[in-house]
Amino acid sequence: MHDIIIIGAGPAGISAGIYAVSRGKKTLVLEKAQVGGLIGRVSTVTHYTALEPRETGASFAARMKQQALDAGVEIVYESVTGVELTGEVKTVRTEKNTYQAPRVILANGGTARRLGIPGEAELAGKGMGMNAARDGEAYTGKNVYVVGGADGAVKEALYLAKLARKVTIIHFEDQLGCIAEFRRKAAAAGNIELCLGARLHAVSGAERVDRLEIEHVHGGGIETIEDPGCGVFVYAGTDPDTSMYAGLETVDGYLVTNEKMETSIPGVYAAGDIRAKQVRQAATAVADGAIAAINAAM
Numbered sequence: 001m002h003d004i005i006i007i008g009a010g011p012a013g014i015s016a017g018i019y020a021v022s023r024g025k026k027t028l029v030l031e032k033a034q035v036g037g038l039i040g041r042v043s044t045v046t047h048y049t050a051l052e053p054r055e056t057g058a059s060f061a062a063r064m065k066q067q068a069l070d071a072g073v074e075i076v077y078e079s080v081t082g083v084e085l086t087g088e089v090k091t092v093r094t095e096k097n098t099y100q101a102p103r104v105i106l107a108n109g110g111t112a113r114r115l116g117i118p119g120e121a122e123l124a125g126k127g128m129g130m131n132a133a134r135d136g137e138a139y140t141g142k143n144v145y146v147v148g149g150a151d152g153a154v155k156e157a158l159y160l161a162k163l164a165r166k167v168t169i170i171h172f173e174d175q176l177g178c179i180a181e182f183r184r185k186a187a188a189a190g191n192i193e194l195c196l197g198a199r200l201h202a203v204s205g206a207e208r209v210d211r212l213e214i215e216h217v218h219g220g221g222i223e224t225i226e227d228p229g230c231g232v233f234v235y236a237g238t239d240p241d242t243s244m245y246a247g248l249e250t251v252d253g254y255l256v257t258n259e260k261m262e263t264s265i266p267g268v269y270a271a272g273d274i275r276a277k278q279v280r281q282a283a284t285a286v287a288d289g290a291i292a293a294i295n296a297a298m
Contacts, residue, residue, distance in 0.1 A: 002028045002101040004296050005092050007080055008108030010037025011282045012272025014064045015289030016105045016296075017073035023297040028099060029068070030092065032079040036061025037109050038238065038273075039282055042152070043133040043159035048282050057133055060282075080108070083244055085268045102267055103296040106245065106255065107289060109273040110238030115147065119203035127209030130231045132156040136163050139231040145170055145212065146233045147200050153235035154178040154186055160233065161189045170195045172217060203232060240274050251276045261292035269296050 004020045006013045009031035020027040034040060040061030045051060052059065068075065078094035083104070090104045114120060120128055130139075136159060144164045146157040149171030155178075161167045169176070169186070174197050176183050186192045201215040201222055210228040215221075240253045249256040249264040254276035261269040271288035273280045 001089075002026045002099065004028070004103045004105060004293070005030065005090065005099055005101040006105045006107055006293075007083075007092065008037065008106070008272070008274075009035040009065075009068075009075060010107065010109050010272060010285060011039060011064065012109070012274075012285040012289040012292075013037075013105070013107035014068050014073070015286040016107060016271055016293040017068050017075075017289075018071045019290045019293035020105075020297055021072045023294070025293075025297050027073055028101070029073055029075045030080055030094065030099070031075060031077055032108075033077075034061070035065035035068070035075065038112070041131055041133055043136065043156055045282065046155065080244065085245070085247060085265050088267070090267060103269070104267065105261075105269045105271055105289070105292045105296060106263070106274055107271045107285075107292075108241045110240045112234070113236045113239050115200060115234060115236060117200060117202050119205075119209075123203055123205060123209050126207065127205065127230060128203050128232045128234075130233050132159050132233055135231065135233075136160050139164050141165050142229055142231065143168070143227050144231040144233060145200070146235065147171075148235035148237070149173060149176040149178060149196075150235070150237070151178045151182060154182040156233060156235055157192060158182065158185055158189065161186075161192050164231075165191065167192045168195050169193070170198050170200050170214060172197065172199050200232070200234075238273065242274060259291075260295040261288055262295065267296075 003025035004027045006029045017029045040057045042057035045055040045060045082093045084091040092099045140163045143166050145168045147170050199215045202213040203209045204211045212225045214223045255270040269292040271292040272285035
């Protein structure tokens, strides 16, 4: 029996774990993959207070993990398969074990959204759905395409521009949806081209992506681009991982909480990108985790 179980080891979950153990609570963090969550897989971490120079997602995640372990947080790498959140004692089941605690903090974030286009599944990892931090160097001197126009997409495009011959940002709106800093840097990069008012319609190729079909949303039809050996990097947002939490109140799939991070079930808290809120950044996730743990420990 633990005092607090935390599902997810991204910034929100790790923050919650550190604050929970500081208050003398026996705390367990369950993580299906690796500490860091989505931010652990980005090329560059920006705008977070007191970052190390040239901070990457991997280095940021590594320091989070070490801080948690040094604080005495127990981290177990198992996938959660089911939960029972009502009653005084909550139950969390994984593929290997069953855990119980009177308090649970849900901090398992979201999953990168797929486009659902022809060729996406068949060519995944073969030029389609690549990750800039992991795969970028393999596309040095080649053409790459970044799908998405928000902060995360443009930031990855800026990283790829240092490696690729040309980066084309495909975005369905008529202007980028990122912050002014990233728009300015993209314009100054010299090898970033904007394909706005457009959607990636399909990808194809014998063994890897050789061809893209781009739909121009303002009546321009579908353009076919032959580009053997190119890479397609998709940053089209995330969907919250809330399917296991059917008994909790949600808005657009996100968990509803009050200012104490309490959900609609007593003893159950939510923190980070999984909850309904205005701003989803590492800084706000860490704040959510701290608030959730402080209240769960009372």
